[in-house]
Amino acid sequence: MKKTIFILMATLIGLGQIAVANSVQAQDAVRIGTSSVGSVFYTIVVGASEVITKHAKINATAEPVGGSSANVRGLGAKKVEFALANSFAAFSGFNGTYSFKKSGKVPVRLVVQAQASNRWLVLRNGANIKNIKALNGKTIIAKRRALPEIALVMDAIIKVNGLDKSSMKLVATTNTGQLVKSIRGGSVDAAVMPFSSRSPQVQKPIHDGVMNFYYPPKATRDAMLKHLPPMFWAADFKPGSFGKNQIKPVHMLGLNSYFLTRPGVSNDTVYKVTKAILENTKEFATYHKAARAWNIKRVLKNVALPFHPGAVRYFKEKGIWTPAHEANQKSLIANSG
Numbered sequence: 001m002k003k004t005i006f007i008l009m010a011t012l013i014g015l016g017q018i019a020v021a022n023s024v025q026a027q028d029a030v031r032i033g034t035s036s037v038g039s040v041f042y043t044i045v046v047g048a049s050e051v052i053t054k055h056a057k058i059n060a061t062a063e064p065v066g067g068s069s070a071n072v073r074g075l076g077a078k079k080v081e082f083a084l085a086n087s088f089a090a091f092s093g094f095n096g097t098y099s100f101k102k103s104g105k106v107p108v109r110l111v112v113q114a115q116a117s118n119r120w121l122v123l124r125n126g127a128n129i130k131n132i133k134a135l136n137g138k139t140i141i142a143k144r145r146a147l148p149e150i151a152l153v154m155d156a157i158i159k160v161n162g163l164d165k166s167s168m169k170l171v172a173t174t175n176t177g178q179l180v181k182s183i184r185g186g187s188v189d190a191a192v193m194p195f196s197s198r199s200p201q202v203q204k205p206i207h208d209g210v211m212n213f214y215y216p217p218k219a220t221r222d223a224m225l226k227h228l229p230p231m232f233w234a235a236d237f238k239p240g241s242f243g244k245n246q247i248k249p250v251h252m253l254g255l256n257s258y259f260l261t262r263p264g265v266s267n268d269t270v271y272k273v274t275k276a277i278l279e280n281t282k283e284f285a286t287y288h289k290a291a292r293a294w295n296i297k298r299v300l301k302n303v304a305l306p307f308h309p310g311a312v313r314y315f316k317e318k319g320i321w322t323p324a325h326e327a328n329q330k331s332l333i334a335n336s337g
Contacts, residue, residue, distance in 0.1 A: 027269045030058055033065040033074040033083035040196075040290065041084050041257075044115070047287025048084075048259070048277060048294075055276035058269065067146040069099050075262045076106035082273065083260050084114060087231040088149040090258045091304050094336060098148050105336070107263050109308035111270060112277055113299050114257035115290035117196045118235055119153045120250075121214040122205075127189035132157075132214065136167045141179050141191035143172035149229075150192045153253060156224040157192075157214075176201050183211050190214075196290065197241060207243040213250045221251040231255060231304040254302075259294070261308050270310025278314070300325060306332040 030052070034045035045062040052060040060082075065074040068089035074080045076093070092098040096105035123129045127138065135157075142154035151170075158165050171188065173179045180201055182188045195202040205211045218236070225232055235254030239247055259277070261270055277284065277294055284291040300320060306329050307315070315321035 027081070027266060028059060030060050030081040030265075030269065030273070031063045031079070032060055033063050033071040033080035033085075035067055035071070035084075036064050040288065043288045044291055045084050047284050047291055050287070051280050051284045052273050052276050055280050056272040058272060060273075069093070069146065072100075072106050072108060072260070073103070075108055075260060078262070078264070081261060081265050081269070082111065083108075085258055085260060086117065086147075086149075087256045087258050087304060088147075088229065090260055091229060091231050092148075094305055107336075108260045108305065109263060109270075109311075110258055110303065110305045111261050111274055111308055111311050112259040112294055113301065113303070114259050115196065115293040116235070116254050116256050117194060118252050118254055119149060119192060119194050119232075120252035121153075121157060121190060122183065122193045122202070122211045123190045123214055124183050124186065124188065124211050125209055126186070129189065132161045132216070133163070135161075135190060136164045138189035139169040139171060139187070141173045141182060141188050141193075142168075142170040144174065144194075145172070146174075147194055149232075149255070150194065152228055153224075154192050156227040159227055160220055160223045180205055197237065198289070203243055206245050209245060212245060213242075213252070215248050215250055218251045221253070224253065228253070229304075231302065233302045256302060258305065260305075261310075263308070265308070265310075267308075267310040267313060270308045271313045272310075274311045274314040296320065303328065304332075306336075 032045050032049055035041035042062060042064060049060040049062050052058055063080050065071050065080065068085035071083035071085045072089050072093035075083050090108055093100045093106035094108050100106065129135060129138065142151055144150045154170065173182065176194060179191050179193060183191060183205060193202065222234060225234065233254045235252050237250050239249055278296050278299065281292060281295050284294060296318065312321060
């Protein structure tokens, strides 16, 4: 009997040691949550998976979970080990705010800052919007279920410019293609649009003379940032950045995408994934040019979430992790509750 108990205890201890070892050692395979097949996020994650598999020697696969919020939830439910999401969804999940108010916090951790995108107001040419006050009484796309930050940007524009929200007809859209179609068709006068600077979805309508941007003074845009969550930042573009019809500088809002993981993924796994991505950017960018933004020069800029310890290990190894970064990391973790 004593011998049986001893064997059982030894087995349990052995299993415990294996579990501890697995928590620090690299995994053999990881799943990366992303958007639907054919989307920019999907293409980028397929590229990331190939780079990770080749250079980190970890079998990585792209898993189409859904939009940014769904990918964050997928991490929380342990359906995936990594995920790509916009920083607003990641911030909301981490803090249990906005669309995560009811479901609660998701303990995500940042690995790499990914490509940037923008959120800004576009105006239909022919809608007779000669100044920002002329938005009163207009029909504006200012809602999207998958991108709740769209409504926040519209609210910031309204507050800073002293507009009459009650006079406007604020409508929703489900995707950017539908938004552009509505602008072209004349059923809406303006829209808060999500886009990347090189996206044909914003470049072509401006080139065609169908729409253009709201061009506020820089100080006005900066005032909007005070009404928005901290992951938003100032994005400035020179004339011509969006084609010949953009004749003035445009001061708008930027938002990063975040490559995320969760605390339960081992430090060694995250270290190897971080290293593989940041040391093979040129190869990664052959899958999609937006991957060029996944680089060591911008990885620590405009950070609104704490990094995973495995990523921090790599940053320290490269000599880019400073006492200021460490202080910010501790503050973000402490304030998460």
